[in-house]
Structure formats: C-alpha cells, structure tokens
Amino acid sequence: MRFLLDAEQRAFAASLDARLTAADTPSVVRDWSRGEHGSGRALWRKIADAGVFGLAVPEEHGGLGPRPVELVVALVELGRHAVPGPLAETVAAAVLLAGLEDTGPAKRLLPALASGEAMATMASEGSYALDGDVADIRLALAHDGVRLAAGHGPVSRSLDPARRLTPLTEGGELLGGAAPFGPAVDHARLATAAQALGVGLALLDRTVAYVGQRTQFGVPVGSFQAVKHRLADAKIALEFARPLLFGAALTLDPADIAAAKVGACEAAYATARTALQLHGAIGYTAECDLSLWLTRARALRTAWGGPRECRELVVSGGGRRW
C-alpha cells in the first residue's frame, strides 16, 4: 500500500499548473462569461495537448485512459485555475461513450474529445446541461438510453457567470439503449469534486496572500488570531477532503465518490465564505478576480449531486465497508 502520488503524477500537476498560470485563466473566464469562447477553446486545446482529456478516453480510441487518479490530479489543477467550460461533463461523456455496447459512437466521437477539438456536455433527463449552447456534443441521459441531443433550450445564467445552463432538446440519435449511466455520473461527480478542491485551494492561497499584505492598526491583518483561525480551519477542511478524493479515484465506489463530493464541496464552500469575509468589501466585487472562484464554489456544490443526495448515498452504502 502506498497512498501517495508518485513523482510522475506530481510532475504532471506541476506542469499543468505552470501552463495554466501562463495562460492567464482569469481573463479567459471573463471572456467565457461574456459569451466569447475563442480564448476558452484555445485553452481547452492546450489542456488536451497536456493529455488531460485523453486520461478519460480508452487507448483503443486514441486516449491513455481510463486513469482516474491522474484525472483527479488534473481536475484539481483546472479548478485551481478556474478553467471554464464543461470539464466534468466532457470527462464523463468520454466514460459513457466508451462504455456503450455499440462501439460506433465511441469511434466517431471520442477522438475529438481526446484532442480537445470538441467539448461535450451531458445531462440527465429534466436537468440542466452545462454550456449546452457551446458544447459540440450534447449527451442526454434519457429514459430509453443515451441520446445525442440535436440542440438546447433557453439559456439560464448561473450564480457563476462563467456557467450557462440549458435544458437539452428531446429526441435525437439514440446512441445506446439502457446504457449504464452510473459510471458516467460517478465520473462527473468525481471530476466536479476534484475541481471544487482546486477552487478551495486557490481561494485559500489568495486569501493567505491578501491577509499577509493588507495592514490595519499598523500590522498585517493576518497576524490576528481571529483571522488565522478561520484560515486554519479552511486549510484543515481542504486537507481532509483531498484524501477522500484520491481514495474515491482508486476505488470508484459510488459511496466513496459521494463522500469525496461532500468533503470537497463543503470544504471549498466554507473556504469561499472565509475568503470573502477576510477580503472584506473588495472581495464582494465582480472586478476582483476572487469572484471567479467564489461563485464557482457555490455552483460546483450543486452540480452532479448536491450535499443532500450525496449524503444519502453515503448512509445507504458507505458505512459498512469503510
């Protein structure tokens, strides 16, 4: 047993971090929020070049996957940089397509997902699809199977300006009947949890930096115990969410994934509240980049299984095995 990332996995995270830092993701997020997707598409291809989407795509379809641990490593970094777009959905769509009995749709659609040329969104019947107006592939998890939706309904704005929610149109090509949605939904949930952890880590880093330089009463506000203790609690919550996430990537057990979703999203959201409070009024502005992560933390909490649904899964499945 060695429950630690190896050197290669750590190097992968570091190289993604470096690429994303260089890409100035905050301005990409702001473009995306205005409906200008060019810079986001370009970033998406860089992420694909780094091998991220290939981690969800099996080798026979041009990928390197499935590699859930590496996917989590990558999605934590993407969350840390607030990368916009249907990331969890694209990962889950790859898993879904690869698992279909008929290999035709996978052969047709997966190479473009792996290469970053295409983005996929995915939604259960009656749910919103993230960025359904932008995605090239829209998968509807319908009562009779997976359908390739032809279009989308009206666009609703999310609390996170970089996320736009649409229902998918009914009907469309039936790619597979009675497909097992479980693994795809689990991957979407795990990928969302991983992004949430990254969002929380970014909020913590930014807030630690801010309270170190912001002075009041002649000293950095970060020297006050009330401030320190809130940040210590955020750090503790995030560090205890991290192993839940990697444990879930290893077992892919639905209860483990649900636990990781609760752990990461609660930690990220609590960190967002702390970050907002400790930034003071400047943190409450759209102008301050902090807002990109603050609003993301709220949105990811609900996506692919909110706290209630995930806790339900934990009490119905987790307790006896752990």
Next chain:
Amino acid sequence: MDLTASPADEAFRAEARAWLAAHVPREPLPSLETEEGFAAHRAWEAELAADRWSVVDWPAEYGGRDAGLIRWLAFEEEYWASGAPGRVGQNGVSLLAPTLFAHGTPEQRARVLPPMATGEVVWAQAWSEPEAGSDLASLRSRAVRVAGGWRLSGQKTWSSRAAFADRAFGLFRSDPDAPKPHRGLTYLMFDLRAPGVTVRPIGRLDGRPAFAELFLDEVFVPDEDVIGAPGEGWRIAMATAGNERGLMLRSPGRYLASARRLHALWEAQGSPEATRDRVADALIGARAYQLFTHAAACRFLEGASLGAESSMNKVFWSEYDIALHETALDLLGEEGELADTAWSEGYVFSLAGPIYAGTNEIQRDIVAERLLGLPKGRR
C-alpha cells in the same frame, strides 16, 4: 498510488481479528476512571501483552511485534471494531515511549518499556501547572541538583490517569537562570508513590477522577530517570510531537468503529431523516481521517517529517469526536441523558479533546503560522 494491503499485511490483520474475537471481554469493563475499572483495564493490558498484542508497533525485545505503522493502523481498525476496552496505558505508550525510543538510553528502554507494555506500570503525564497551560514553557515546578539525582518541588495539574497510575513523566525547571523560558527545562520520570508526592484526584465533568493534581515536595529522582541531557527537556518533549506521536495519539480505527456504531444506531431508530446528514458526516469524517492518516503514514515511512501537520490531525479528530457523540445522544432521545452508557461515557471523554494535548487554539495558531506562513502575532 494504491490502497491495497499486501497478503502479509492481510494475514496480520486476520490474525489480530481472530485473537480479538476469542479474547475481547463479552461484557464491557467498568469505567476506566474508577478504581475497579482501572484494575480491570490493567488486567486486560496484561492479557493483550501475554500474546504480544499490546504494543504491536514496538520492537519484539520490548514486547511488540515490529509491526510498523501500516500494520499498526490495521490492528487499530480491528481492535476498535471488535469492541475491545479503552487503553489504560495510552499516556505512556503514545507520549513517553516515543520519547524513550528517540532520546532514552538502552538501560531506560529495557527498564521502562516492558512493564509499560504489560500494564504492570501505568504512566500519567505531568505537563500542565496551575499557571502554565497553553503557555507550557512558563512552567515553574523545579528540579534541584543533589547528589545522585534531583529533587522535584512544585505543583502539576490535569494529570490524566494520575489518580490510579504508578508513575509520571514531565518537565521541570532545572535552570531558573536560563535566558529563555524554553531553556533550562529537564525531562524526568518519577514515582507517584515516592515520599513527598501527594496526589489529589480531580473529578472531571461527570465527577469521575479522570485526572489529578500532583503536589511535589522535595521528591528525590535518581539520575537514571532523567531523559536526555538536563536543560534539553523542551526540545526532547516536543521532538516527537510532530512525528508518529501526532499520528498515533488517536487512531482512525477508533473513529471508524464509532461511526459504524452510530450508523447502526441510526438505522435501529428507523433512519430518521432529521439526523441523516449528521450520520453521513460522521461516516465521511471517519473515512477522511482514515485516508488522511494512511497518506501521512506513507509520507512518514518515506522519511518526511510530519511536523505541524499533526496539528491539523488534532483539531480534526477532537472536534469530530464531539460531533459524533452529540449526534448519538440526540438520536437516543430521552435515553441520551443517561449516564454510564457507552455513548454518554464517550461523550464526556470527547469533550476534553479540544483542550488537552495542546488546545485547539494553539493548534490552529500552529497551522496558520507554520503551514500557511501567516505572521506571528499576540496570542
């Protein structure tokens, strides 16, 4: 990255499980914090030790199995899952023994560790003083040099288990002229029944004498009971705090077992909706603590120093433990008020967690300053 136990580790776990199934008392022992219960828990330690299950991670020469951290974690999961009694020797095993392994002499280890492993000698800690709690380095109890040893005088307090224990260990000021409060302290072991020692038991919240005040009046301690060099006590006492000791103070197995029992209680009560989220959080927290500890153990085994990380551990388990027991008592309804149940005993015990072993305020300062790099300020 993997979570798969080796066949040898699995075999070790199975052996522990079988032994526990055959030996764990059918009826719970009386409370550890009573004279009768203390004796019963001491006898249980002897039974564990007879088959070398009392200190599995220790070297065989002192009564252990050289099991290492990973197997220790497995043993603890089996131990607490089996419903086995609380550990009366915990203070000695988790606080003093690691210090002796790191800083004691071979003679001290040979003399002190085997009777600690069997429960023949139960140790109490003697850190706090009436005026030295979180600011432990301001302690004033003295150790004065005399021929062949030291004479200890002063007052210690909140000494867990001291009401019924045999010996104690702690820090004493041996050089009152040292330039800083952390200097000039010496780490000593002493007999709680030595002439000049008065033990005054203190009732904890439920009245049981879980700790005691110690009054020391010219108590003689021979040189052989000084650990490390005189004046180096602070460094020695703190050196192990950030390593395996931080990991081993409370094992994940303990909370996994408690969370499973809470879950079973919740189901037995008809799975009430109102407490579902809290039960789920207890399960999630136990899993998080288990996996966090596994990762920390792996880092430690690869040579990393855990350092301030153990402060995160301490805040996490101490607050987790209270929340879990509060949920259980709430689930029990009217029965939740009753004393002398496993849940109420656990609840009273849990309430002390955020206070002892370095208050959670001190731990949060450590996390903020050493892990996050925030500037030091007034406490």
